[in-house]
Amino acid sequence: MTIEQIRSKFPQLQETVYGKPLVYLDNAATTMRLDASVAKWNEVSLHTNANLHRAVHRMANLATEEYEGARKAVADYLGADSREIVFTSGTTASLNLLAFSLGESGLLKEGDEIIIAESEHHSDIVPWQLLAGRKGLNIKVLPVDENGKTDLSALKRMLSSRTRLCCVAQVSNVLGLVNPVKEIASICHAAGCLLCVDGAQAVAHLRVDVRELDCDFYAFSAHKIYATPGVGVLYGRFSLLQQLAPWQGGGEMIETVKWGGTTFAQPPHRFEAGTQNISGVPALVPALEFLKETLADKELLENQENIKAFLLDELQQIPGLRLYGVPEDPSEKVSLFSFSIDGVHHEDLALILDKMGVAVRSGQMCAEPLMDRFGVTGMLRASFAPYNSLQEAQYFTDSLKKAITMLK
Numbered sequence: 001m002t003i004e005q006i007r008s009k010f011p012q013l014q015e016t017v018y019g020k021p022l023v024y025l026d027n028a029a030t031t032m033r034l035d036a037s038v039a040k041w042n043e044v045s046l047h048t049n050a051n052l053h054r055a056v057h058r059m060a061n062l063a064t065e066e067y068e069g070a071r072k073a074v075a076d077y078l079g080a081d082s083r084e085i086v087f088t089s090g091t092t093a094s095l096n097l098l099a100f101s102l103g104e105s106g107l108l109k110e111g112d113e114i115i116i117a118e119s120e121h122h123s124d125i126v127p128w129q130l131l132a133g134r135k136g137l138n139i140k141v142l143p144v145d146e147n148g149k150t151d152l153s154a155l156k157r158m159l160s161s162r163t164r165l166c167c168v169a170q171v172s173n174v175l176g177l178v179n180p181v182k183e184i185a186s187i188c189h190a191a192g193c194l195l196c197v198d199g200a201q202a203v204a205h206l207r208v209d210v211r212e213l214d215c216d217f218y219a220f221s222a223h224k225i226y227a228t229p230g231v232g233v234l235y236g237r238f239s240l241l242q243q244l245a246p247w248q249g250g251g252e253m254i255e256t257v258k259w260g261g262t263t264f265a266q267p268p269h270r271f272e273a274g275t276q277n278i279s280g281v282p283a284l285v286p287a288l289e290f291l292k293e294t295l296a297d298k299e300l301l302e303n304q305e306n307i308k309a310f311l312l313d314e315l316q317q318i319p320g321l322r323l324y325g326v327p328e329d330p331s332e333k334v335s336l337f338s339f340s341i342d343g344v345h346h347e348d349l350a351l352i353l354d355k356m357g358v359a360v361r362s363g364q365m366c367a368e369p370l371m372d373r374f375g376v377t378g379m380l381r382a383s384f385a386p387y388n389s390l391q392e393a394q395y396f397t398d399s400l401k402k403a404i405t406m407l408k
């Protein structure tokens with residue numbers, strides 16, 4: 001596929017801002033919407049809308065088929081079983097669900113430990129802090145080095161007989177570095193510790209297979225892979241999901257309800273109380289098809305590699321610029337670049353770039369502990385998708401240099 005063919009599937013890319021063509025480089029925050037995903041959302045909303053699982057009528061059956069079909073598609077994509085796929089409203093909800101349900105399951109006891117990587121997004125820190133506060137657990141921080149690389153020798157030292165869970169992102173939303181999840185899983189499992197992977201930034205860039213990664217839990221959001229907001233996935237090993245307590249009570253998550261007590265449905269339905277995202281979940285299916293194609297397309301992968309090589313080189317030549325997440329080997333990084341510039345505020349730069357048509361993220365990027373680690377109040381981030389061209393990357397660095405000159 002050519003980039004032009006890809007771009008035609010994302011109508012928003014034709015927009016202009018302040019009279020300039022939009023150069024959208026905030027894909028790590030949310031990607032553009034794929035036309036086929038929006039079409040699926042529309043089709044279900046306008047033609048097969050009904051509540052799921054509950055009624056015997058034709059429309060309810062069609063809506064349920066779409067929804068459960070999407071569960072099967074996600075399971076197949078991840079190399080999992082359908083019973084291991086829980087739909088949520090996003091990565092944040094998936095991690096909160098897990099933290100709550102693990103906490104109520106009895107698998108974590110007072111004095112137990114959770115290890116969390118220093119580079120995690122707030123969504124993979126705060127739910128665990130809340131749980132630790134409720135259950136008297138201890139949180140240990142897994143450090144990253146000066147280049148942003150997770151310190152695996154520290155992980156080996158930190159694991160103790162009380163460590164029950166380790167939480168890492170497969171790809172950091174600030175550093176863009178790929179954590180060696182398979183290796184981390186093997187280190188954790190050897191110590192009897194479970195591994196939860198935040199895949200929010202990884203799914204768009206890497207072909208994910210949860211059995212291959214050997215993680216116990218994996219979370220991601222649909223809106224970061226070209227589908228609709230308000231949909232997320234939590235994968236969990238079935239044997240573990242079976243041990244987890246429900247996190248919300250309501251319709252469809254029960255087996256039987258009596259005044260004397262309620263029993264709960266098997267996973268995944270135990271974790272899906274109330275009316276679910278009837279149209280949003282099926283809209284994931286075309287996005288997964290798109291991912292399959294783009295992550296196997298030589299031309300598109302080569303384009304991403306060219307952008308990465310160009311930016312790794314070009315950015316580091318800008319005087320006063322400090323890039324965070326410098327890989328030993330480019331294959332250890334996705335096309336996501338966060339940096340700060342001496343004497344220039346990241347927000348001022350982002351505002352000037354916006355006027356030039358370039359959309360980038362600035363600020364703490366929901367990773368305040370990592371900002372503290374590097375001694376900065378914020379950074380500027382440019383994150384790329386398969387529809388971004390090398391010309392856009394060049395326009396971005398040219399615009400950045402101009403903006404720096406204006407501010408210095």
Ligand SMILES: Cc1ncc(COP(=O)(O)O)c(C=O)c1O
Pocket residue numbers: 028029089090091092093121123124169171172173198200201221
């Ligand atoms: C690494 C990471 N984890 C979690 C999240 C939260 O995702 P959501 O806002 O879709 O719940 C994000 C969003 O930026 C992220 O980048």
